Amino acid sequence: MYTGKSYKISEFLFWTRRNILWLLLMGTIPTILYQVFGFKWLSVPWPIVAFLGTAAAFVVGFKNQQTYNRTWEARETWGTTISASRTWAMMCRDFITDTDIAQQMIYRHLAWLTALRYQLRTTRNWESTGKSYNREYARFYSIPEKEIPIRTELAKYISTGELDTILSQHHPAMQLLNHQSNALTKLANEGRLDNSRFFELHKSLREFSALQGKSEKIKNFPYPRQYATVNRIFVWLFCLLLPFAMLKEFNELNNVASGMFKGQMVWLVIPFSVLISWVYTSLEQVGESTENPFEGNANDIPISQMSRSLERDIFEMLGKPDLPPAFDFRNNIVL
Secondary structure (H helix, E strand, C coil), X not given: CECXXXXXXXXXXXXXXXXXXXXXXXXXXXXXXXXXXXXXXXXXXXXXXXXXXXXXXHHHHHHHHHHHHHHHHHHHHHHHHHHHHHHHXXXXXXXXXXXXXXXXXXXXXXXXXXXXXXXXXXXXXXXXXXXXXXXXXXXXXXXXXXXXXXXXXXXXXXXXXXXXXXXXXXXXXXXXXXXXXXXXXHHHHCCCCCHHHHHHHHHHHHHHHHHHHHHHXXXXXXXXXXXXXXXXXXXXXXXXXXXXXXXXXXXXXXXXXXXXXXXCHHHHHHHHXXXXXXXXXXXXXXXXXXXXXXXXXXXXXXXXXXXXXXXHHHHHHCCCCCCCCCCCCECCECC
């Protein structure tokens, strides 16, 4: 998540510079053919390209709205998860009389949250972190889940035996919830947890399972690829045809130009076609970077920082003197 007032234009140009180079080439070639080699038949009627531009604007706007909704849903899900986690810690502290077991339950919950965020940071085929412009921009920030092994993080909260068991399973986060349920059942069977408190704590586990499912839904079900594909095709087809539609329009400006500019107005097709096309390609790229809010891009939900803030709150709640350090973030990008 970017926490600055706004991105610098230099950062945005760096991020989109490959598109700019392609657009520059796409604008230069037809202009040279038209102006230097006299291929006047290359001009395309403007209404055709304008209609295509309208269609491209529609699909880009639709995609960006839907991808924003995915990011907002992810933010709401994790906000609820953090709030429910604070409640869980308080209930464990107050409902379970054995302080060691209460702490064990709280720590196992922190392990669940850790396992879940590591699971959400794994890479999927449809995600965009592997694209060249995102790989280059990634050097401006750090992703804790990519730098710290999951075993190191989980070892702070659960025993070595449980850690080995959890990591040998296909779905560590779900197994930690299962261990929590087993521990609650054992306390209830031993008479150390009355029914009302047992059901209240178990209700929280069901809520955590549902919240995990919501996060996994966003992670594992991409923005429909047919819409993403049509969006890209429309945008780049418009960018390809735009210079051809502008040739005749700028050539007619020679009728009102004078001096050294007369006869040379067609060359303005290059900068103006690049500028207009860059707006479309940039919107498409922004939408793409918003599709998957857990993948590790600069605009993702800061699940690492949210989890660490929760850990610090819980440690203070338990009276622990040594709080875990907050994750470092660079260039106003918090993950």
